[in-house]
Amino acid sequence: MKFQFLTILICFSFIIGCNYSSKKETDIISINQKKSNFPKPIIKNISKKKLKEFNLVDIQEINKSIKVELKYATTDNFMKIKLYEKLKKAYLQKDVARRLSKCQDYLTSIDPKLYLLIYDAVRPLSTQQKMWDALDTIPFHERTKFVSNPENGSVHNYGAAVDLTICNSKGEALDMGAGYDDIRKIAYPSLEDQFLASGELTIEQIENRKLLRKVMKSQGFINIPSEWWHFNACTRSIAKTKYNQLLEE
Numbered sequence: 001m002k003f004q005f006l007t008i009l010i011c012f013s014f015i016i017g018c019n020y021s022s023k024k025e026t027d028i029i030s031i032n033q034k035k036s037n038f039p040k041p042i043i044k045n046i047s048k049k050k051l052k053e054f055n056l057v058d059i060q061e062i063n064k065s066i067k068v069e070l071k072y073a074t075t076d077n078f079m080k081i082k083l084y085e086k087l088k089k090a091y092l093q094k095d096v097a098r099r100l101s102k103c104q105d106y107l108t109s110i111d112p113k114l115y116l117l118i119y120d121a122v123r124p125l126s127t128q129q130k131m132w133d134a135l136d137t138i139p140f141h142e143r144t145k146f147v148s149n150p151e152n153g154s155v156h157n158y159g160a161a162v163d164l165t166i167c168n169s170k171g172e173a174l175d176m177g178a179g180y181d182d183i184r185k186i187a188y189p190s191l192e193d194q195f196l197a198s199g200e201l202t203i204e205q206i207e208n209r210k211l212l213r214k215v216m217k218s219q220g221f222i223n224i225p226s227e228w229w230h231f232n233a234c235t236r237s238i239a240k241t242k243y244n245q246l247l248e249e
Contacts, residue, residue, distance in 0.1 A: 051091055054243075054244075054245050055093055055094045055095075055243075056091040056092065056093060056094070056122055056159050057091060057092065057093075057094050057097050058089045058090065058091055059089075059090045059091070059092055059097050059100060059101075059118065059121065060089065060090070062097045062098060062100075062101045063097075063100070063101035063104050063105075065104050065108065065115055065116075066090075066100065066101070066104050066115065066116045066117075066118065067115050067116065067117040067118065067167055067171060068089065068090045068117070068118045069117060069118070069119060069171075070084060070087065070088065070089075070090060070118070070119065070120060070121075071119045071120060071163075071180060071181070072084045072087075072120060072123075072127060073087060073088055077180075077181060078181040078183070079130070079131070083127045083130060083131075084124070084127065087122075087124065090118045090120075090121035090122075090162075091121055091122040091159055092121050092122060092159045092160070092162065092233075093158070093159045093160055093233070093243055095233075096159065096160050096162075096233040099219040099220065099221070099233065100116070100162060100219070100221075102218070102219050103116060103215050103216055103218060103219050103221070104116050106215055106218045106219075107166070107215045110211075110215070113168060113169050114166050114167070114168060114174075115166065115167050115168075115169070116164050116165075116166060116167075116215070117164055117165050117166065117167040117171070117173060118162060118163070118164045119163040119164055119165065119180050119229065120156065120162070120163040121156075121159065121161075121162050121163075122156065122157070122158075122159035123154060123156035123157055123161075124157070125153070125157050125246050128147070128153075128154050128156070128157055131147045132147050152236070153236065153239075153240065153246055154236070155232045155233070155234070155235075155236050155239050157246045158239040158240070158243040158245070158246065159243065160232065160233040160234055160239045160242075160243060161230065161231065161232045161233065162221075162230075162231055162233075163180065163227075163229045163230050163231075164212075164229060164231070165180070165212065165229055166208065166211060166212055166215075174208040174211075175204065175205050175208060176205055176208055176209055176212075176228055176229075177195070177200075177201040177202065177205035177206070177208075177209070178228065180229050186200055186201065187226070187227060187228055188225060188226050188227075188228075189209065189213070189223055189224075189225060189226075189227075189228050190225035190226070192206050192209065209228050212228070212229075216231045220233070221233055222234075222235075
């Protein structure tokens, strides 16, 4: 009788132990799953030291031929207010900056009197939110064509996207037929043939856009259908994996 009782006790203890071990393992898996969904770190200090720590570099330290005119550090933008208080230079991920430098070298080989002119590079998440909110009268599916939803993050926030044009030696931008941050469809690369046929875009304006795309595509930058000036170094999903931070001002 005692032997039977002892056997039952041992079996019961074994079952409890297995259940506890299984529950503990499940809890660990659950915790790890939750951790994987945590947001990426946000750089809240945009000091030069902090930017370099995350491999963000001043593009003009890589290639002095590239011109910079940060539109959001001025009032010359679609919001008509200064959005950047601390950010004064065009910062990009180091590998992205090197690729852009090669784009400038390629442009120089085509015409030594032409230069890339950057309007925006890395963009603080706070600015992304302000821009998103400013376009709240535009339907959601249309708004995402111009500004990425801050909840998802923009490739700009990772320092892997650049807004730019081409300028001459005097710093005068080539005529692209539509201004920077122009939300009209005439700014769409995807609709250029339509606007050429209607006479709203000229051959010269389209050729200028094609030159910009040719130069940027030489190093794998990706243009988007709704903005002639915007180029991504990679997709947003790759940026989230490859560059482990978002920039906050």
